[in-house]
Amino acid sequence: MNILLIEDNRTLAKSLERVLKQEGHTVEYAWNGTDGLHLWRTRADHLDLVISDVMLPYLDGLSLCKTIREENIQTPVLFLSALGETHQRVEGLRSGGDDYLIKPFSMDELLARVDALLRRPRARVPDLLALGTDITLSLENNSVTLAGKEVLLTPMEFRILAYLAQHKNMTCTRGQLLENCFEHSKDQWSNSLEVHIKNLRRKLFSKQHACSLQTVRGIGYKMATE
Amino acid sequence: MNILLIEDNRTLAKSLERVLKQEGHTVEYAWNGTDGLHLWRTRADHLDLVISDVMLPYLDGLSLCKTIREENIQTPVLFLSALGETHQRVEGLRSGGDDYLIKPFSMDELLARVDALLRRPRARVPDLLALGTDITLSLENNSVTLAGKEVLLTPMEFRILAYLAQHKNMTCTRGQLLENCFEHSKDQWSNSLEVHIKNLRRKLFSKQHACSLQTVRGIGYKMATE
DNA sequence: CGCAATTCTGAAGATTTCCTGAAGAATAGG
DNA sequence: CCTATTCTTCAGGAAATCTTCAGAATTGCG
Numbered sequence: 452m453n454i455l456l457i458e459d460n461r462t463l464a465k466s467l468e469r470v471l472k473q474e475g476h477t478v479e480y481a482w483n484g485t486d487g488l489h490l491w492r493t494r495a496d497h498l499d500l501v502i503s504d505v506m507l508p509y510l511d512g513l514s515l516c517k518t519i520r521e522e523n524i525q526t527p528v529l530f531l532s533a534l535g536e537t538h539q540r541v542e543g544l545r546s547g548g549d550d551y552l553i554k555p556f557s558m559d560e561l562l563a564r565v566d567a568l569l570r571r572p573r574a575r576v577p578d579l580l581a582l583g584t585d586i587t588l589s590l591e592n593n594s595v596t597l598a599g600k601e602v603l604l605t606p607m608e609f610r611i612l613a614y615l616a617q618h619k620n621m622t623c624t625r626g627q628l629l630e631n632c633f634e635h636s637k638d639q640w641s642n643s644l645e646v647h648i649k650n651l652r653r654k655l656f657s658k659q660h661a662c663s664l665q666t667v668r669g670i671g672y673k674m675a676t677e
Numbered sequence: 678m679n680i681l682l683i684e685d686n687r688t689l690a691k692s693l694e695r696v697l698k699q700e701g702h703t704v705e706y707a708w709n710g711t712d713g714l715h716l717w718r719t720r721a722d723h724l725d726l727v728i729s730d731v732m733l734p735y736l737d738g739l740s741l742c743k744t745i746r747e748e749n750i751q752t753p754v755l756f757l758s759a760l761g762e763t764h765q766r767v768e769g770l771r772s773g774g775d776d777y778l779i780k781p782f783s784m785d786e787l788l789a790r791v792d793a794l795l796r797r798p799r800a801r802v803p804d805l806l807a808l809g810t811d812i813t814l815s816l817e818n819n820s821v822t823l824a825g826k827e828v829l830l831t832p833m834e835f836r837i838l839a840y841l842a843q844h845k846n847m848t849c850t851r852g853q854l855l856e857n858c859f860e861h862s863k864d865q866w867s868n869s870l871e872v873h874i875k876n877l878r879r880k881l882f883s884k885q886h887a888c889s890l891q892t893v894r895g896i897g898y899k900m901a902t903e
Numbered sequence: 904c905g906c907a908a909t910t911c912t913g914a915a916g917a918t919t920t921c922c923t924g925a926a927g928a929a930t931a932g933g
Numbered sequence: 934c935c936t937a938t939t940c941t942t943c944a945g946g947a948a949a950t951c952t953t954c955a956g957a958a959t960t961g962c963g
Contacts, residue, residue: 537783544793559767563767571797622819645921669919872913872953
């Protein structure tokens with residue numbers, strides 16, 4: 452696992468690095484907030500965990516984490532801090548942190564908490580999604596191609612398709628779709644969804660594919676691929 | 678979000694429940710280890726978080742959590758305990774816990790930690806139920822496969838099958854089935870149930886299997902596996 | 904064996920859910 | 934302010950599903 456360590460105390464950093472490497476992790480290191488931010492941003496795809504001090508030169512850990520979270524980067528974060536007051540710990544978690552460890556701590560506890568954070572499955576969203584053999588969908592530029600040719604979708608249609616594609620072969624309830632793609636609340640009814648589904652079918656699934664947009668009666672819809 | 682609270686101190690439990698509900702969560706409650714285990718197992722699909730005391734009557738929190746993890750259920754767990762020694766906290770995390778909060782704690786911190794645990798993407802456990810050797814049923818996809826091939830069930834059929842599968846090798850009374858799968862009240866009669874059972878048998882149990890849908894005369898039905 | 908209670912089965916009617924086309928409402932861009 | 938695009942609503946009809954019913958089959962028991 453890849454861990455980014457942001458800590459200005461070089462001595463502590465060294466020993467943390469040693470211990471983590473012993474556990475089989477690879478460790479990258481930044482000694483201040485701005486360097487940390489840069490590394491985190493650029494390497495986010497490869498990182499499995501960030502361990503960050505709260506008090507750092509140039510940019511403190513909490514602001515750093517807030518910034519990152521606003522960029523929709525979800526790498527788990529373990530904060531280290533000598534500030535152990537409840538309100539300080541709460542603030543750490545509210546800033547987007549996943550755990551908060553008070554200095555001084557034992558290496559055993561650190562490793563246990565690191566394990567707990569690494570154990571949970573990551574939700575890494577790939578950029579290009581393939582549906583069957585000839586439908587491709589790029590989340591980044593909001594575009595869809597069918598057999599190599601671009602198909603124009605309305606924003607709403609794209610949101611719905613993207614949601615279904617990200618959950619392909621799972622049944623998505625009408626509630627999920629309404630909540631995630633519309634501003635509606637979960638349990639509200641709107642025929643609108645069905646109209647968009649119809650249009651998606653017309654634009655993308657009119658012919659036989661290795662992929663189809665199925666309705667699951669009484670529940671919702673499912674993007675089925677082979 | 679759905680939270681299961683396992684705590685034997687009724688006073689503490691009550692106030693936790695109140696605070697969590699204020700935050701918009703729904704709370705289920707168990708006051709001892711064995712009840713907790715049962716609730717957790719059976720409702721795992723709907724639970725988003727478990728908050729559990731460590732010292733509990735009948736079955737302590739750590740063993741409880743280990744058992745659940747061995748069953749491949751990944752619901753996040755927050756342990757509460759008065760035992761705040763490092764080695765005890767480490768043990769909690771090693772047992773499959775995700776966080777460990779030491780009593781007494783402030784409600785603020787509890788809520789922050791609950792938020793942190795709920796915020797992270799859910800473990801997508803393919804909640805697959807196996808019946809015999811060749812029937813598999815996925816609650817998430819609302820789908821059933823027989824010898825690898827998908828079998829299409831109606832919503833009602835699926836609900837009934839799922840209920841029986843989740844209680845396999847137990848006799849389910851007609852009352853249970855009516856109450857859980859239909860909108861009927863417990864003691865109402867409806868031939869409808871039998872019709873659905875018939876259709877399930879036709880679709881899934883027509884051949885000899887390691888699994889059969891038996892009728893228990895005068896009581897109800899049983900999903901029997903070997 | 905014969906009877907009564909219970910369950911099974913097929914088909915038809917009732918109900919729910921979904922699809923579709925078109926028209927009205929909202930929104931953005933010029 | 935006008936236009937083009939997109940979104941939502943509505944209503945009719947189609948399709949899938951659920952329930953009911955009546956007769957047949959099965960089971961348990963004296």
